[in-house]
């Protein structure tokens with residue numbers, strides 16, 4: 001067996017140590033005589049797994065006590081609807097920033113429930129820049145402000161946290177959560193699909209401030225109401241137990257690595273090395289303004305798009321997988337989440353240099 005360097009945007013690579021541990025525990029978890037997949041979610045074994053995972057996540061992100069951490073299903077895409085359903089009962093006006101494909105999708109869904117004011121829209125720049133705070137057209141009396149701190153497809157990221165005064169800030173952190181510390185207290189809601197930087201697909205994590213729970217609009221389905229999950233410890237129905245367990249193993253791994261400050265240093269080094277390689281060459285290019293380049297998703301193009309297939313085939317043969325860019329952007333994209341080692345990034349940089357030498 002040999003493991004490749006997997007640059008997939010999601011579902012993405014998981015830490016090898018976590019997969020090994022899951023493998024060891026697959027048939028018999030801690031003497032229970034069964035797999036975590038086969039356990040009742042209400043039994044004491046799974047309850048302990050669930051509670052430990054939540055405690056470790058709270059510790060990693062220093063989540064304040066007045067926030068609930070929910071372990072849900074439906075992906076970040078369900079949150080596009082759940083957020084307005086839960087926050088606009090008394091005020092239909094909401095502010096959204098469009099900075100890439102994901103925030104655009106969030107807006108399309110919000111429009112079904114609320115009156116959307118676009119506080120920013122960077123489509124004209126082809127999503128290569130994050131708007132500055134002073135450029136935002138915030139309404140001031142919105143029910144919330146929604147943005148996407150890191151746009152996974154375009155590789156553009158906000159270098160600052162939005163200032164929204166008393167208006168709750170809602171953030172889709174799907175592709176950047178756990179890459180570095182976050183000041184959770186600045187947000188009303190943080191949500192993320194797990195399959196990028198948390199764990200396997202099927203789990204969605206929502207961190208929500210207490211005062212934003214219990215105000216769902218009439219007609220909100222029970223399963224889409226934050227109060228349902230907050231009251232039941234995310235066990236109103238059967239949660240995605242195995243994904244929850246695996247996310248818990250990732251949290252333990254992150255703690256062993258020194259927590260999110262340590263991850264931030266590693267992630268910044270990885271990103272800097274890769275962007276330096278791209279910028280230092282006339283053969284490769286990244287279109288994003290250097291002030292807001294993503295640490296996690298690095299899109300790049302080759303000088304001659306005719307060489308894309310050859311680049312990808314050679315990369316694949318060298319054990320560098322899933323580098324094809326999103327179909328809407330083209331070119332390449334290297335996603336370098338927590339589980340991608342510095343060694344993996346260096347292997348990509350070396351391959352890029354060699355490919356340029358031969359084909360440039």
Ligand SMILES: *Cc1c(COP(=O)(O)O)cnc(C)c1O
Nearest residue numbers: 075076077102152172174175193
């Ligand atoms: C992947 C992604 C989504 C969609 O996530 P699902 O879990 O597939 O619904 C939404 N927002 C961002 C920023 C993403 O990266």
